[in-house]
Amino acid sequence: MDLPPGDPAPQRCDLLVHNAYLITVNADREIYLDGALAVRGRHLVAVGRSADVRTRWRGAREIDAHGAVVHPGFIETHMHIALHGARNAINEPVRWDEQQKFYADYWSVISEEDEFVGSQLAILELVKYGATAFMDCGTTHAPDAVARASEAVGIRARLADPFLWDVGGFGGAEEDSPTVDRAPADLERSLSLLGGQLARNTDPTDLVQGHIAIIGMATCSDELTAAAKDAARRAGVTFNQHQSYCQVDVADDDTRLGRHPLVHFAELGILDAGTTFAHVNIVRDDELEAVTGTGFSVSWNPISSQMYGVGATAHGRHYQMGRRGVNLALGSDSPNYTGRFDTGAQAFQAILSSRDQALDAVALNAEDGLEMATINGARAISAESLLGSLEVGKLADFVIRRTDTLETTPVTNRVQNLIYSSRSTGIDVVVCNGVIVVAGGVSTMVDEDEVRRSAQESSSKLLARIGYQPKTIWPEIS
Numbered sequence: 001m002d003l004p005p006g007d008p009a010p011q012r013c014d015l016l017v018h019n020a021y022l023i024t025v026n027a028d029r030e031i032y033l034d035g036a037l038a039v040r041g042r043h044l045v046a047v048g049r050s051a052d053v054r055t056r057w058r059g060a061r062e063i064d065a066h067g068a069v070v071h072p073g074f075i076e077t078h079m080h081i082a083l084h085g086a087r088n089a090i091n092e093p094v095r096w097d098e099q100q101k102f103y104a105d106y107w108s109v110i111s112e113e114d115e116f117v118g119s120q121l122a123i124l125e126l127v128k129y130g131a132t133a134f135m136d137c138g139t140t141h142a143p144d145a146v147a148r149a150s151e152a153v154g155i156r157a158r159l160a161d162p163f164l165w166d167v168g169g170f171g172g173a174e175e176d177s178p179t180v181d182r183a184p185a186d187l188e189r190s191l192s193l194l195g196g197q198l199a200r201n202t203d204p205t206d207l208v209q210g211h212i213a214i215i216g217m218a219t220c221s222d223e224l225t226a227a228a229k230d231a232a233r234r235a236g237v238t239f240n241q242h243q244s245y246c247q248v249d250v251a252d253d254d255t256r257l258g259r260h261p262l263v264h265f266a267e268l269g270i271l272d273a274g275t276t277f278a279h280v281n282i283v284r285d286d287e288l289e290a291v292t293g294t295g296f297s298v299s300w301n302p303i304s305s306q307m308y309g310v311g312a313t314a315h316g317r318h319y320q321m322g323r324r325g326v327n328l329a330l331g332s333d334s335p336n337y338t339g340r341f342d343t344g345a346q347a348f349q350a351i352l353s354s355r356d357q358a359l360d361a362v363a364l365n366a367e368d369g370l371e372m373a374t375i376n377g378a379r380a381i382s383a384e385s386l387l388g389s390l391e392v393g394k395l396a397d398f399v400i401r402r403t404d405t406l407e408t409t410p411v412t413n414r415v416q417n418l419i420y421s422s423r424s425t426g427i428d429v430v431v432c433n434g435v436i437v438v439a440g441g442v443s444t445m446v447d448e449d450e451v452r453r454s455a456q457e458s459s460s461k462l463l464a465r466i467g468y469q470p471k472t473i474w475p476e477i478s
């Protein structure tokens with residue numbers, strides 16, 4: 001070894017990646033043109049210039065990134081993982097009542113095995129699009145099955161108790177809203193389940209953790225909401241619910257609460273840095289005022305909202321909330337609403353939406369997109385001290401992109417290339433918790449063909465059980 005006298009000998013680490021265009025997303029948002037990082041166990045032990053890191057560290061395994069972009073793993077903050085078996089199953093044109101009925105039927109018959117294979121497919125999709133963590137919103141009957149799937153594919157899961165609600169049913173507060181026999185909207189039932197998933201939280205570096213989620217969207221009493229927020233606060237985890245998705249649930253909330261819902265939740269003391277609401281597509285002037293300075297998070301799901309035409313871009317004020325200190329993170333919702341679980345695509349769509357909302361191209365930019373997909377996501381799942389950026393002491397969750405894709409040629413502004421052109425294509429290597437879980441764009445953890453086969457079989461049987469026949473608008477000829 002050729003070290004200047006006095007320098008300590010290099011230390012051993014498990015994995016060293018060098019010669020990378022390293023986007024740290026650290027507090028100063030530093031980007032190393034020729035950067036490196038070193039991993040020991042589950043943690044990052046060095047991040048910096050390749051020359052410096054390689055002088056101090058030797059990896060049991062070393063990867064030359066050949067100038068490729070390396071960035072923190074994406075963090076997906078709102079999804080219904082159990083719905084993956086029904087991807088694109090709802091026939092168009094989609095009617096609000098019909099789709100809520102479809103979900104009620106689907107969730108009534110889904111088995112634990114269905115949830116396992118559907119979750120494997122969903123999580124495999126997430127990691128192949130560069131995500132290393134996700135937060136489910138508490139609409140799986142079998143969190144243990146999702147936990148197993150997550151550990152099998154090798155990325156982080158935040159799981160919540162199943163279907164905590166006590167007013168109405170799918171879509172809103174009306175008494176005749178469809179519900180799920182196995183999980184009726186009931187206060188006593190919800191309170192008895194509340195906090196069950198927190199038993200997972202013994203080591204914060206483990207892949208699977210619990211948080212607190214209630215369904216929200218006009219389906220939860222103040223008593224249930226307050227109990228849930230209190231449980232989350234005591235455990236130091238995220239409190240999560242749906243909110244203000246469309247005119248239907250907002251009208252229910254306005255009537256039920258006697259004022260606009262975000263004003264109500266601000267007055268209840270619910271909106272703080274430990275709270276994440278999904279969607280928040282409809283925000284009136286007094287609500288914009290109420291969220292200012294609260295530091296709470298919104299999981300913005302731009303594609304799903306636009307898919308269902310609820311006016312999230314035309315009338316939404318996500319950009320304006322972000323300007324007022326709301327932490328904007330990203331979610332994919334469900335495959336019926338959004339096509340696929342793809343956080344990079346959501347980042348791009350959110351930027352487009354912000355420019356419509358601001359009526360100005362000077363709204364969110366590529367760097368904002370990357371922030372929303374990484375460090376803001378970490379904050380939204382209460383894991384900012386461990387995830388979301390590449391810094392010494394944080395967990396080793398990162399992505400290495402390919403350098404040979406058409407959409408990133410020519411190389412110009414690398415961050416714009418990443419967010420506007422690549423979005424989530426060209427994923428080469430994904431590391432989560434120090435483990436290489438994707439290499440050459442392929443899972444190192446599960447047999448992808450087997451995951452697809454079992455998910456297809458489960459979906460076909462499940463749709464047959466509820467008597468649902470997906471059909472195209474154009475005639476299909478056998």
Ligand SMILES: [Zn+2]
Nearest residue numbers: 137242278333
């Ligand atoms: Zn949702």
